[in-house]
Amino acid sequence: MGNNVLIDIKDVKKHFPLSKSWFEEKQYVKAVDGISFSINQGETFGLVGESGCGKSTTGRLINGLIKSDTGEVIFNGKDLASLSEKQWKAYRKKMQMIFQDPYASLSPRMKVKDILMEPLTIHFPRMSKQEKIETVKNLLDKCGISEFHLNKYPHEFSGGQRQRISIARALILQPELIIADEAVSALDVSIQSQILNLMKNLQKEFNLTYLFISHDLSVVEHISDRVGVMYLGNLIEVASKQSIFKDPKHPYTKSLLASIPQPDPSVKRERISLKGEIPSPSNPPTGCKFHTRCPLAMDVCKEKVPIMQKLNENQQVACHLY
């Protein structure tokens, strides 16, 4: 794994306006509230957090499906926001997405071959049909789908097979970065492990970089090299997999880890149960956003926003305890 930074996210923000009546003050959902991290070439960066923490929005911001309010996304040394529409299209090829729900992410009225050929038609208009079909067959085969299925429609496949098709589509443009948004969350465990293995193998074969977004910490631990934990639109801890799972620093990370039910009845969960629910992202707490649920909250936490600081080579945390 080289240490070349492939993508660098700098203080990216995205606030969605809430539609309110004229008379009320305009409110915003602070989906992503200034996050910075970078992903190195060939590594898998896991982004975890609970629902509403902004992890999916982050993926879409990087991919350009949503435009950020402020901040920079630097891909291969180029700030994506500064690109023209045409240049952007060339960069689009280099990052592709895999979505959570394989039942909803494939056009229901298109045949598998058309779904897979579409990206080629868009980006390589001069490619011959024969060439396209060959590329499709080749890639489907690598993803474990036989070429007999080329003329079938998505509804004729199981969830696992559809996810394989989605992966093949994401790979067809030979991207460098794959953003996988909850890519295995909708699948049964036995299928989930097949897909995870497939993704790992493809990563080796094509030298891919993954941004793996998931709420499932066990899956993230399995696939990632480094992990970022998000809470209410902010990154609160970024560390190597070893550091974060063996020695989590942020109280939120700790409680998140303690909450995972372990598939082993002899391990009794240490109950650091968090009080209460996640506050609304339209009206987050002041200071450290976690202070309302934090078992170790101090006075300073209510007032001052903690900044991300480097604890060592592998670990960064945003918490007043450190």
Added chain:
Amino acid sequence: MMSKLQIETSTMEIPKVKSENRFLNFWRQFRKKKPALFSLYFVFLLLLTMVIGPHIVPYDPAEPNYNRLLEFPTLDHLFGTDEYGRDILSRIIVGARITLSVSVSAVLLGTVVGTVLGLVSGFFGKWVDKAIMRICDVLFAFPDLILAIGIVAILGPGVRNVIIAVAFFNIPSFARIVRGATLEVKEMLFVESARSVGASTTRIVWKHIFPETIPVIIVYFTMNVGTAILSAASLSFLGLGADPSSSDWGAMLSMSRDYIGSSFHLVFFPGLVIFLTVLAFNLLGDGLRDVLDPKTND
């Protein structure tokens, strides 16, 4: 308690019957809707009549026979004769062509324009949507027939202008329906995933969204043909449509209204075929909706 224990079927493990062929699958379900199935047969019969009608008529529909004026139905003339002694059955058979082609082409025109407007309106939203929808609201505000009369009054009577008039008031209903479907489809994940591979707006609308709205369009197309037949007939009845001497069903009704007291059959038979045709198209539309677009049904 029971009401609260509603079950979301999507979470359940119901075995899906998968068919390799979409059409076969559709046909299997459609076959069970008996009224719609019979309507389909009736519509086929009408279409057949349109094609071969002029070759199978027992009498020349335009040939007057002053010996047999206003005759009640007999074995010779199953539907009787009109005020010029023309065979009513033959006139109805021949009239199918003009009546149906006017209404079908009118609805087709309305569908095409309405669909494009609906797709644009639903996909782009914002002011485009607002503008298109407000225009549709204005069109909706007029009763269909008044609008059509107005248009024909401006353009002048005649078959072509009836088609335009009827098409015109089909536009807003299609625009709205397609816009609704577009709004729904636009939010689906596959649209976002198409965008993530770099698909252009045109491609997304045309290749990903439009195909999803086709079932709804088919359903409403069928239903609107029924209404369009009525409207075209009404315009003819008012003397704004087809040439009164032609065998258009509406024109037939119009011409025979003077005899309604003495020779009831003159009005009855054209009226009956209009009624049956409209009913058939509506029932067919209903059946298609049940199968193609189950959501709007519940």
Added chain:
Amino acid sequence: MGSLLQVNNLKTGFHTEDGMQTVITGIDFEVNHGEIVGLVGESGSGKSVTSLSIMQLLHDTPGEIIDGEIIYKGEDLLKLSEKKMRQYRGNELSMIFQEPMTSLNPVMKIGKQIIETISLHLNMSGQKAKQHAVSMLESVGIPRAKDIMNEYPHQLSGGMRQRVMIAMQISCNPSLLIADEPTTALDVTIQAQILDLLKDIQEKTNMGILMITHDLGVVAEICDRVIVMYAGRIVEQATVKEIFNNPKHPYTKGLIDSIPKIGAGLDELYSIPGAVPSPKNMPKGCKFAPRCEHVMDICNLEEPALAMENGRSSRCWLTQEQSQQEGVVGHGQ
């Protein structure tokens, strides 16, 4: 006291275009007082259909119970009239679902919904029912219970809604609670809270819980006994310790090995090849044979019975051959 719920030879089928398709093929199990039994399986295994069959809530689906007995406290639920069954539901047997929003009435205040259930089954009058409702909400850890009574379901978060659902379902002191994926839609920290809550309630009231889930982590956390289902059959049944420490059926073993475990440091996960067979294309012999790595000739020819041994059972030729050699075979069916 013995078993609270006993399911004998339950068969449920679905009406399809091609006639009746059996999706549950004669399953037997029991739930005892004060016991949490996990019913585990992947989608298509028939676990949810089993729960709906017990509650007899299949009318909204194409499903129908074909055969079998569901003995609850000595009485066969399948022989009860719909009226009697309605009295049982929510009172003796309760059920919570994955997404509480679909089981709560969106246009009715939460308090009113709970009071309705209470007055229906407990014969309590206005003020008393209201007090009971508030105390139920408090008992499931809802802060500001009195205010919440006047709120609508959409005003609450997913975790809160699930608590309300639990409060409603336990408000009439049911003896059996069927929980169908109750935490699947929730975040991990909230899931942990709900699991703790269910465990606490169960300890306090000694009710039996049938926990339907696909998540083996949840099973290990909360269940006493586990039933593993595959393709409409029970393939293994044992205590939670036995299942995890010494799974007998290759499917159970495969499932456990498929889960990524924190700190395991594996480069590749174990994975079961293939997918669950569709009801239309069921293999002839053992239904798991096409995916099994220990498959033998007999597996493709004949389906093994669910054999009991030392209080646990498994449906596999592998273990049955071994025990036959040792001469201790006992048939569960």
